Amino acid sequence: METTSRAAAPRRLPPEERERSILRGAVDLAGESGLEALTVRAVAAKVGVTPALVAHYRPVMESFVAEVFTEIVAAERDEVIASYDPDVDLRTNLLRLIETLLDDSRDDVAMVWVQSWALGARNEALGERVRVEMDLWHSALEDLIARAIAEDPMVRVDPGSSAWMLLAMVDGMSAHSLVHWAPRDRADLARRTLAAVLDAPAARTPTSIAESHR
Amino acid sequence: METTSRAAAPRRLPPEERERSILRGAVDLAGESGLEALTVRAVAAKVGVTPALVAHYRPVMESFVAEVFTEIVAAERDEVIASYDPDVDLRTNLLRLIETLLDDSRDDVAMVWVQSWALGARNEALGERVRVEMDLWHSALEDLIARAIAEDPMVRVDPGSSAWMLLAMVDGMSAHSLVHWAPRDRADLARRTLAAVLDAPAARTPTSIAESHR
DNA sequence: TTCGCTATTGAACAGGTGATCAACGAGTGA
DNA sequence: TCACTCGTTGATCACCTGTTCAATAGCGAA
Numbered sequence A, B: 001m002e003t004t005s006r007a008a009a010p011r012r013l014p015p016e017e018r019e020r021s022i023l024r025g026a027v028d029l030a031g032e033s034g035l036e037a038l039t040v041r042a043v044a045a046k047v048g049v050t051p052a053l054v055a056h057y058r059p060v061m062e063s064f065v066a067e068v069f070t071e072i073v074a075a076e077r078d079e080v081i082a083s084y085d086p087d088v089d090l091r092t093n094l095l096r097l098i099e100t101l102l103d104d105s106r107d108d109v110a111m112v113w114v115q116s117w118a119l120g121a122r123n124e125a126l127g128e129r130v131r132v133e134m135d136l137w138h139s140a141l142e143d144l145i146a147r148a149i150a151e152d153p154m155v156r157v158d159p160g161s162s163a164w165m166l167l168a169m170v171d172g173m174s175a176h177s178l179v180h181w182a183p184r185d186r187a188d189l190a191r192r193t194l195a196a197v198l199d200a201p202a203a204r205t206p207t208s209i210a211e212s213h214r
Numbered sequence C: 001t002t003c004g005c006t007a008t009t010g011a012a013c014a015g016g017t018g019a020t021c022a023a024c025g026a027g028t029g030a
Numbered sequence D: 001t002c003a004c005t006c007g008t009t010g011a012t013c014a015c016c017t018g019t020t021c022a023a024t025a026g027c028g029a030a
Helices: A015-033 A040-047 A051-057 A061-082 A090-102 A104-120 A124-151 A159-178 A186-199 A206-212 B015-033 B040-047 B051-057 B061-082 B090-102 B104-120 B124-151 B159-178 B186-199 B206-212
Strands: none
Touching: A015 A040, A015 A051, A015 A061, A015 A104, A040 A051, A061 A090, A061 A104, A061 A124, A090 A104, A090 A124, A090 A159, A090 A186, A104 A124, A104 A159, A104 B104, A104 B159, A124 A159, A159 A186, A159 B104, A159 B159, A159 B186, A186 B159, A186 B186, B015 B040, B015 B051, B015 B061, B015 B104, B040 B051, B061 B090, B061 B104, B061 B124, B090 B104, B090 B124, B090 B159, B090 B186, B104 B124, B104 B159, B124 B159, B159 B186
């Protein structure tokens, strides 16, 4: 690995500044190589300091990983949610949002998410952060959909369930894209996905179908 | 880690048998602790032999991981697909299938899948196997849906897209469950998911909506 | 300019990883 | 019973991991 970031940092920094520098380096590193790449030595090399200094500012690596995860995904969520355009209808907005999230250029964040689900199963500090960030994503989407319903009663879906399905679909597809398993026409699939979530009638159970045949 | 498997194996086995024994041990280990736990020494301890012997039969760990992955997910796919009941309608069958795949007792396989997406991005031997197994899943589902359509023209969906969406949803939800992020009523969500995929009308684009307002 | 605080370092520890190879010894055919 | 084949071992390599701590040295205050 080569130190692509700036040359060796100035000798001595105020703790607050050094702390920021280390966190930023770790965020960059995780973006390039995933959460698994967050080792004391790799972060130190990236920042241009000694491993011991990294360990000094973040004595427990396990929770540092959780912190870096939060930093990365929160920034992306803020960015994506902020790009919602209130002057355009819900469907168009959500379509843009899905296309944004599935874009190849965001594979770095996808990698962070996928690794977070695997690592979060055994790193409880991380697991908790993952749940928090997913809750935030869920309620953000739920809010958008609920607000759209309030303005246009033609939209007839359950915001909570729809948000849930959207997240599952997008996360599933993001995971798939990490090994380059993707449909030929991604834009078309995004549209179909959206149609499935927004235009689905109330769930029918096999039982209720049987009943309708009486 | 304790060697929960049988005691030390007989001194000397025919190569074929030893090979099977090592593979089986690795499969068990990955099921318990995930693909990341597949180290030469851990597999050796599980099987009750020397690390050197494992390295002898599988000289490159990277491809051994890919092999174990295939072993695990192919077995599950065969099992789940085989449980399809041709005497029952598509919706009921798919509902059972989804519920099966999302059941907590299958978190071990979910972990293997999620890790495979992350590891497969940088382990090309694994990545290729992952794509193959996903293709097999996709065409299996596609076949089931297509066959159901042939028997009941009331079902009006595109088998390919539906299979794709189902896989994305199920994989997304499986990933989420690893950190115990799950909806209150999983059965209800499974039904809604199915409704979304099977009852979605043809995809409408924002453009086509705009056109319909002329 | 000097002094003291403390940010930073180097070195070490105990443990883990995949991989390699000469040597051992169990089983088998002669 | 002997000898040979080859499955199996123990030891070792180079490298990685997180964590600890005494010692160093930069910087601001006096």
